[in-house]
Amino acid sequence: MTGKIMLLAAATAVGATVFAIGSLADETPAAKPVSPIYGVALPEGYRQWALIAPALEDAPLNELRVVVGNDIAVKAYRDGTFPFPDGSVLVKLAWKRTPSAEFAPASIPGAATTVQVMVKDAKKYAASGGWGFGRFINGVPADQAQHETCFACHEARVNNHDYVFTRYAP
Template sequence: MTAVAALLQRSGRRILLATFAVAAIGSLLVPEPFAFGQTSADESSPIFGVKIPAGYRQWELIAPSREAGSFDELRSILGNAISMKAYRDSALPFPDGSILVKLAWKQVPSAEFAEAFVPGHTTTVQVMVKDSKKYPSTGGWGFGRFIDGKPVDETQHQTCFACHEANVKEHDFVFTRYAP
């Protein structure tokens, strides 16, 4: 570990990469009380009816991300097999059946390595489901945002597509790029 620490101290860029790696690994290891299973019928998102997908924590990592500013979060974006194939094939638009899940945590300094940040408490689980017939008015995507396994209110869900439409329409309304 000392050699790794020495390498990371040589460059701020390497520290940032290490932070993302820790976040990605943490996304797979940090237990969540609502991480497994699916939300019940009354716990689907307003407007879209999206639920937290069963078994999503075993999906592949698409990429880690960091949200600065007031969010100050580390995030990991996971994809089901359909979305992963689309990413690998560079196929846009994403096919129906694609599901993306974003896990978000407040970032906290690592107790073991002062230059790194690791996931702290969970903030949200966010879900995007591609179904062009069910969601034609929102680019074929349905959205769900959950805190402690419960969907947030309708007002917050009304902001989902507007943000994606304004910023990433050319990438089928998806922010995250695949990091192989």
């Protein structure tokens, strides 16, 4: 009798394990949306990354912006390492400038406009200076036409700074 109970317990445990593994397989997360051309996604946890620098964009965009970076990018900025090492990721968040209700001379973030991402991988993105680009509006990648201008703009203006506009704010 004891052997039958042990066999039943073992069979039940194996069945539960198979069920659990099957359940995990069914919970595969959906693929993240990626930018056209470069295949760049919004990185996990970027809102908690270190500040690289703020920026103010006048007309026509009239935006408040901040650039944050992952640990690799922040270390490169602090150490003055250029070009940036592979694995560096920079994220620019932008909002419409809105006058502060509490302090008239100040601007505060209004409606979010875009989140833009640069990912350094010298081999994967060799044709675009080693950088992959992504532009997202409400978490959705912008259209291909908007991505076609990314590298051209960076190449024309900041090819002497590893194609990165933002300077580190100490």
